[in-house]
Amino acid sequence: MQIQTTLPQATGNRPEAKAKMAARNVRMYYGEKLALKGIDLDVRDREVTALIGPSGCGKSTFLRCLNRMNDVIEGARVEGQITLDGKDIYDRSIDVVQLRARVGMVFQKPNPFPKSIYENVAYGPKIHGLARSRDDLDKIVESSLMKAGLWEEVKSRLQESGTSLSGGQQQRLCIARAIAVSPEVILMDEPCSALDPIATARIEELIDELRTNFTIVIVTHSMQQAARVSQRTAFFHLGDLVEVGETAQIFTNPRDDRTQGYITGRFG
Amino acid sequence: MPTNDHIVKSFDVELDDLSAKLVQMGGMVEAELQEAIAAFQQRNTRRAEQVIAADVKVDQLYEAVDQQVVRMLALRQPMASDLRRIVSSLRISSDLERVGDYAANVAKRTIALNQVQMIRPQSGIPALGRLVQELLKEILDAMADNDPAKCLDVRARDEHVDELYNSVFRELLTYMMEDPRNITATTHILFIAKNLERIGDHATNIAETLHYAITGVPLREARPKSDVTSLTLVDPGTGDTIVAGRADGDKP
Numbered sequence: 001m002q003i004q005t006t007l008p009q010a011t012g013n014r015p016e017a018k019a020k021m022a023a024r025n026v027r028m029y030y031g032e033k034l035a036l037k038g039i040d041l042d043v044r045d046r047e048v049t050a051l052i053g054p055s056g057c058g059k060s061t062f063l064r065c066l067n068r069m070n071d072v073i074e075g076a077r078v079e080g081q082i083t084l085d086g087k088d089i090y091d092r093s094i095d096v097v098q099l100r101a102r103v104g105m106v107f108q109k110p111n112p113f114p115k116s117i118y119e120n121v122a123y124g125p126k127i128h129g130l131a132r133s134r135d136d137l138d139k140i141v142e143s144s145l146m147k148a149g150l151w152e153e154v155k156s157r158l159q160e161s162g163t164s165l166s167g168g169q170q171q172r173l174c175i176a177r178a179i180a181v182s183p184e185v186i187l188m189d190e191p192c193s194a195l196d197p198i199a200t201a202r203i204e205e206l207i208d209e210l211r212t213n214f215t216i217v218i219v220t221h222s223m224q225q226a227a228r229v230s231q232r233t234a235f236f237h238l239g240d241l242v243e244v245g246e247t248a249q250i251f252t253n254p255r256d257d258r259t260q261g262y263i264t265g266r267f268g
Numbered sequence: 269m270p271t272n273d274h275i276v277k278s279f280d281v282e283l284d285d286l287s288a289k290l291v292q293m294g295g296m297v298e299a300e301l302q303e304a305i306a307a308f309q310q311r312n313t314r315r316a317e318q319v320i321a322a323d324v325k326v327d328q329l330y331e332a333v334d335q336q337v338v339r340m341l342a343l344r345q346p347m348a349s350d351l352r353r354i355v356s357s358l359r360i361s362s363d364l365e366r367v368g369d370y371a372a373n374v375a376k377r378t379i380a381l382n383q384v385q386m387i388r389p390q391s392g393i394p395a396l397g398r399l400v401q402e403l404l405k406e407i408l409d410a411m412a413d414n415d416p417a418k419c420l421d422v423r424a425r426d427e428h429v430d431e432l433y434n435s436v437f438r439e440l441l442t443y444m445m446e447d448p449r450n451i452t453a454t455t456h457i458l459f460i461a462k463n464l465e466r467i468g469d470h471a472t473n474i475a476e477t478l479h480y481a482i483t484g485v486p487l488r489e490a491r492p493k494s495d496v497t498s499l500t501l502v503d504p505g506t507g508d509t510i511v512a513g514r515a516d517g518d519k520p
Binding site: 223224227251252253259260261263264266 | 272274275276345346348349351352484
């Protein structure tokens with residue numbers, strides 16, 4: 001390239017945008033193996049941040065650092081700092097169960113409990129003591145299923161097993177379950193990879209609605225999905241955060257050759 | 269722009285094919301323009317007719333590019349540099365198609381001019397033609413070389429086209445003033461000059477589109493514009509040409 005561009009370097013960090021969660025120099029080891037090599041990333045409040053990159057790039061590992069899901073993996077060690085509303089989530093004073101209520105998670109494969117639809121959603125609020133009465137609990141279940149766009153389809157069969165639903169419905173049930181404990185951040189790890197295009201479109205529409213109330217971080221292998229649902233996109237490669245920026249910028253004019261190579265379907 | 273190949277090889281084949289079509293279109297309109305200017309200078313009706321016939325092929329190629337771009341957008345869902353390149357191809361082919369139309373119009377008017385008494389030797393048109401041909405050639409080279417510097421150069425040089433067009437415009441006005449019998453021929457020549465000036469504008473459009481395709485950086489600032497013919501008048505008393513709204517009279 002023979003001319004200098006005048007665009008600012010895309011760090012993706014607008015100083016005026018409020019960060020709900022912030023990662024600073026996050027290094028993550030699985031035993032001796034360094035899986036994340038010093039990640040700096042702001043997750044903005046009430047926006048969808050998409051994490052993309054080839055398999056093994058560290059995007060799911062990073063996602064799991066955000067609610068300390070890696071704590072349970074033997075030999076896993078996290079260095080650096082991750083804050084939620086400015087408070088270090090790896091601080092000794094943090095109650096991990098409480099943290100995971102504030103930072104909920106939806107997994108790749110829908111994993112409803114082998115219980116009724118009602119119980120699937122009511123379980124979280126019950127153990128966190130969010131409902132004072134049966135009436136309260138009913139309301140939480142209803143509103144969570146409404147927000148997850150599932151209420152109309154299941155309101156007459158709340159006592160049927162969650163596993164009797166279709167794949168797309170099960171995933172929306174899992175989203176309702178995550179919402180039921182009033183989280184602030186929802187982490188989604190390839191939430192549509194097991195779903196057909198129509199069910200995927202419903203989840204994407206749901207994500208778009210949810211972002212008015214929640215901060216969402218989504219890991220996806222589908223770049224079209226990242227482009228459709230997110231406001232910001234972060235590209236991970238070999239444990240590095242290569243580039244983060246406004247989604248439209250990343251998909252029309254990425255700054256880094258590795259991002260370019262990956263999203264255009266060339267060898268990295 | 270990354271030059272390494274896509275994992276899906278047929279995508280590269282389609283992209284190469286798209287580029288080949290644009291290069292072919294570029295070569296065809298370049299030849300059309302050259303022939304149209306030569307036909308004008310030589311008052312050669314047969315050559316002019318060949319230009320008009322050749323333009324049909326350019327239009328067909330434009331249709332083919334249009335269909336291929338829509339198909340690639342639908343089937344490949346291109347991203348980043350691929351997306352810029354494919355969308356830019358559509359715009360560039362549209363500009364090239366217009367260049368072909370203007371060249372064909374120069375040829376048509378040449379045929380009409382050959383039916384009437386020629387006015388004085390026209391030095392302005394060949395000079396304007398040469399300049400526009402140079403711009404077109406340079407922008408086609410820039411396309412072949414993926415060279416954004418050439419894009420900036422073409423864009424800057426369009427100002428010279430405008431300046432030359434202004435002077436041709438004024439010259440033609442004086443011929444009309446001298447003798448109303450010149451008006452038919454002069455009007456055709458005026459349109460020929462306008463066609464050439466528009467070709468310069470399309471070369472500039474291509475320069476801007478190509479610059480964005482290669483670098484991802486749109487050229488936002490207004491380009492230099494020197495065409496003042498829209499404001500040019502003749503003073504009926506003195507016969508001087510003046511530019512409306514300008515205090516310094518006929519100095520554009």
